[in-house]
Amino acid sequence: MTTKLAKTALRNISRNKRRSVLSGVAIGVAAMAIVMLFSLIAGMQVDMESNLKSYYTGGIRIRNENYEQYERFNPVHLTVDAESVQKVLDTIEEVDVYVPRTSFPANLYIEGTNFGAMGVGADFKKEADFIDLAGSLKMGHLPENGKNEMMMGAVLARDLKLEIGDKVTIMSTTAARGTNAITLEIVGLFTFPVAALNAKYFWAPIDRISYFLRMNGDTQEVILKVKEGVSELEAAEAIKEALKKETSINYDVQAFTEISGTYEMIEMANTVYTIMAFIFFLLGSTVIINTTMMVIFERMREIGTLGALGMHGKELVRLFFLEGMFISIIGTFIGVTLGIGFTLILGKTGIDFTESMQGIDFEISGMMYPKLSISKTIFVFFYSVIVASLATLIPSRKAAKIEPVEALRYV
């Protein structure tokens, strides 16, 4: 019986191609839009997380045990022995890449006045595996390890009227809690995807910074990314243990999700995105429901005919359910495929998109790369099919109850 119904449903669909295509397209477009929006949101989330991991905390951050307690006092002398830490990290399987970093507040001495800025000491050779520094360069080249060079945020350089080739003397408090100054040449201007970084930061070779800040080759922190599929929380625990065993020093090892004030921001942003996604979802669903209901109401006369020919109410409902389901499967399939296609293209080229939460410093990029979530896409597919199929029930059940004669008169 069901096969017969299914055949009838298929025949009905192919007989009235235009109607089928129309409702299929509506469902498809809705599904496509939802897939794309989900990808966009996933892209934003991934982007925020990756910015956080790339420029701020890494996936896991290793610091001197007492650093956090005195963070307010800029304790440059509370360092980590980067070399021994890195040796230990090499032996830990979960670790993908690591870089030493030292960030410090500095005064830029320009024409007799001091300007506050933030410096980052980085190992430019190692950073190549960690973040795409070269890709963020707007002009010039990356500083070279061992040279008195720096690259500066493009916005900061603009504000201070500095250019490539200019030399800037920076002053800061050293690990010996004294003052020191060093002159660095600007060799590159960068635009990182995070606006705040471009307006306040300059980056210089970590060996020179370590020398300048009298850190004896130590660094303020070592940050690392873990291999795909590894939990940062667990890895952080393992690293802490290993470091204690190998170096007999207690380090402050934290996964980025534990570091206060950063991950919470992501969580909060996610809520906003979820609300947006939900509204979209609602809108998409209405389009699907509406189209499906419309189709059936328009076919009241047909229903009357079928009823007059002796088709039972239940069968009618089932027939329309199947029709709706088939159309939505085809429509959703095409829509989702298109959505995936567009997402993949946009994921490569990127869209110049900045999210619209203002007033809160989310670490979000100007360029957006949508990211496809397979599970969510599959969910959207089934959701759309189910919603469309269920949406047929409302009008068709009603139609099934009407007397055939009445239905025939129905226009």
Next chain:
Amino acid sequence: MKNKIITILILLSLLIPVTIFAITGEEIIRKADEIQVFETSEASGEFRIKDRFGEKVSTFNSWSRGTEESLIEFTSRAERGQKVLRTEDELYLFFPDAEELIRMQGSMLRQSMLGSDVSYEDMTGGKDRISQYDVVLEGEENVNGNECYVLIMTAKVRTVPYPKEKVWIDKETFLVWKAEYFTKSGRLLKEMETLEVEEIDGRMIAVETRISDKMKTDTETIMIISDLKINIAIDDEMFSLEELSW
């Protein structure tokens, strides 16, 4: 006649304390300032700086000429080669790795030197104190077995960092044994105390001084001067900007 004698005696008795205590607050300050000034001097010494993170020692060599010019060169490892040059109107810092001199001015002068309890401003201060402060001789006190005048100095202008100072100056040697620096409302900001003295060329010179910033917790800076030589020949070029960067 008798009346005359009485009158003279009365006058004399009135005059006696005047002549004995004739020295005014201003004069005491002037004398105290004078004994610290040499035509030229050369010394080496160290700063022992204690803060919440522990203690560290920085060593230096210094030269001076008159009241206005001085040069400090640090010799300890962490700041080797750094120099602080004070000329008549300016304060310059030289850092071996910096390609330009840093001229300290305005709010930059308020920074602490080497993370100590001494600000760059404290180093430039001291000149022309009499014209900037009202000095009142408040009395006498014994500080660590030394008879001292106690003076209260109240700023006449707003351009000095410390609106009120209380100083204890040795009655004989005019050495400053102790000084306290206050806000206008009398809140203690900084404290200076002489711990060790040495007689050089007939003058008492403080060679170990403790300074502590009362607005910070558990901090103090002890400055020790050794090998002080005075009135020696110093190259004129010593205090010029050109020489600073050799």
Next chain:
Amino acid sequence: MKFLISLAFKNLTRYKRRTLITAGAIAFGLMMYIFIDSLLLGLEIESVRNLKWYETASARVLNEDYWENRFQRPLDINIPDPDSIISKLDKNGIKATKRIEFSGDLILNSFDFGEDGNMSVIVTAIDPKKDFDVFNFDSTIQQGRFPEEDEDAVVMGSWLAEDIGAELGYWITIVTRGNGGFYEAMDMEIVGIVNCPNPNVNRTLIMMPIAVADEYLAMEGASTEVNIKLPESADIDAEVIRIQNLLNEDNLTVMSWKSMAADYLAIAEAKRGGTSMILFLVFLIAAVGISNTMLMAIFERIRELGMMRSLGMSDKKIRIAFMFEAAGIGLIGSIMGVILGIVINFWIVNYGINYGDVYRDMDIGYRVQAIIRGAWNFKTMGIAFFAGIFISTLVAFFPTKRALKMDIPSCLRHQ
């Protein structure tokens, strides 16, 4: 023509269900569009408002040398007689208030805070009588009160208070340099904690009475700035010029909030690109929904169209009748949509979506004022209204045209 209109109207009322479903689709699409637009605009307006209400005011009078030295917060580059400026502005019906901003060190003692410490802070001295005329801090007080005019007391942003562990009744010391460079230390009691929706302010704010600051810092009546509130509708740039001419003083300058927040606005401008992207996606779905329903409605009636043609009605008239009908559906949908939009807008403008509830039981370190509010945008409503009618009519045009090209029998046979 009258006949055609009445025919369209009759059709609309006759097929009530179809009319309602189609119009419903249009209405829902428009409502969502209005809703999203309102939300996005609300966010933008809110952040600008937070800027003006708590940071920059509408405009500010400054010493002309102040702006380039603003990061040092110099006290000697000041406005010598702010009161005369304020009374001059007052006579011209402009609300203004003076403030002194200075930097200093905040000293925390272990007696109250458990541990000694110090940090650099920026202190704002306000005139408690007039400040609320210009800034909107009066409604932000979360605990305690604002200081009296001559009280040695401060209010603090709630995030700052949380960061340093401050509570009402604690004493803090602010060490700073007065006008001229002398040291000053002020012992202040925390009498109030404000929860300001502007996160930048909430993270840093320390406020004290200006009379007290004036005394301590030897300002002798001078202030570093005079802040001005202008009506929302005012042409800021023109007003700034007017005020500049009004004051007519050589060494003073008037800056609008726009020029003070230039960097911020540049970022906001970039973000607007993202907003339009979201709106476009919403519009796309709504438009597809509308066109689809409309197309369906026309196709389903080709037989009826054939009937009309066979009865001798001219193609032109049929087309006009169908278009009228579509426009009618569009009109009903648009009216419904805009009404629904207004209703939902009323809700999000006045109550907002409180997504902070999600975090109520979660300690996330920061207490964010997590209410997203919408804003009225009548332009969008107007656009949505006409777009609804226009899209419906436009979409009806093509299938009608096609149907009119078919011969009458195939029209009649059309399923």
